Amino acid sequence: MAFLGAIFSVILIFLLASWGVLGEMPDHTILENPETKTASEILSADGNTLGKFYFNDNRTPVSYEDLPKHLVDALIATEDARYYDHSGIDARGTLRALATLGSGGGASTISQQLAKQLFTKQVSRSKFERAFQKVKEWIIAIRLERQYTKEEIIEMYFNIYDFNNNADGIRSASRIYFGKEPQKLDLRESAMLVGMFKNSSLYNPRRNEEGTLNRRNVVLNQMYKYGFLDETAKDSLVKTDLGLNYSPESHREGIATYFREYLRSFMKDWANQESNRKPDGSKYNINTDGLKIYTTI
Known part of the structure; x- marks a missing residue:
């Protein structure tokens, strides 16, 4: 009876949330242009990065x-093994979670986790309110799957996540923890970063190396379980260290420091001009709007 009651309650809450009774839901326009704060990048004449403008979000999408x-x-393998088989909600995992009243796991798909990152952000401590948030995340996940391809959702997922230590998104995380671009990450490095998705504060290699190593090995075992890795490779990789090459970043870092400060002032004046506006008429923010600023240096 408890199981049937849980299903009925979820269906009712799902319908109420989809009708907007439980609060505002993001519309098509917001889903198409979710708010993500992105650093502006200063580029030299030959395409090299001179530095960035940002405050709290050191994010450069890839x-x-x-x-x-x-x-x-x-x-x-770690977050959503049936990712390519569902449309936002993993019915099997959700039913299992309902049957065990949540003790068997949250059954959150990658799309649901992205919905949470983009639109929930602050998770309620109240179980009652959290249930409403969860259902909203289900609905948003379904809408995201209708709006974007599976590849686009994965791209957004990697770009939005905060890996701590001023590492916002996979590019900053790759550079800060391993001193390289994402496309050059090896398998053990990739496994560590994916392991941080569970909790980047807890599984943080700067503060908890042993816990992060154990979590990385969980990821490697999951890859073996789902056929992405053979046993020999798995057994070899779990014996390795994290291989960190920690290189912290700051918005104050970069070359041509005085020029960049002059450029900051110039760009602020540029953003204040009426002729330089976003399509919606609002001003550009040089710290959060992800501008590509090309220079003659």
Whole structure:
């Protein structure tokens, strides 16, 4: 009876949430342009990065094509093994969670986790309110799956996540923890970063190396379980260390410091001009709007 009651309650809450009774839901326009704070990048004449403008979000997005296959495989194996078989909600996992009243796991798909990252953000401590948030995340996940391809969702997922230590998104995380671009990550490095998705504060290699190593090995075992890795490779990799090459980043870092400060002032004046506006008429923010600023240096 408890199981049937749980199903009925979820269906009712799902319908109420989809009708907007339980609060505002993101519309088509917001889903098409979710708010993500992205650093502006200063580029030299030959295309090299001179530095960035940002405050709290050191995020520079990368495309799906720049993500190595083993990084994506690690994500699928660890977070959502049936990712390519569902449309936002994993019915099997959700029913299992209902049957065990949540003790068997949260059954959150990658799309649901992305919905949470983009639109829930602050998770309620109240079980009652959290249930409403969860259902909203289900609905948003379904809408995201209708709006984007599976590859685009994975791309957004890697770009939105906060890996701590000023590492916002997979590109900053790759550079800060391993001193390289995402496409050059090897398998053990990819597994560590995917392991951080569970909790980047707890599984943080700077503060909890042993816990992060154990979590990385969980990812490697999941890859073996789902056929992304053979046993010999798995057994070899779990014996390795994390291989960190920690290189912290700051918005104050970069070359041509004085020029960049002059450029900051110039760009602020540029953003205040009426002729330089976003399509919706609002001002550009040089710290959060992800501008590509090309210079003659």
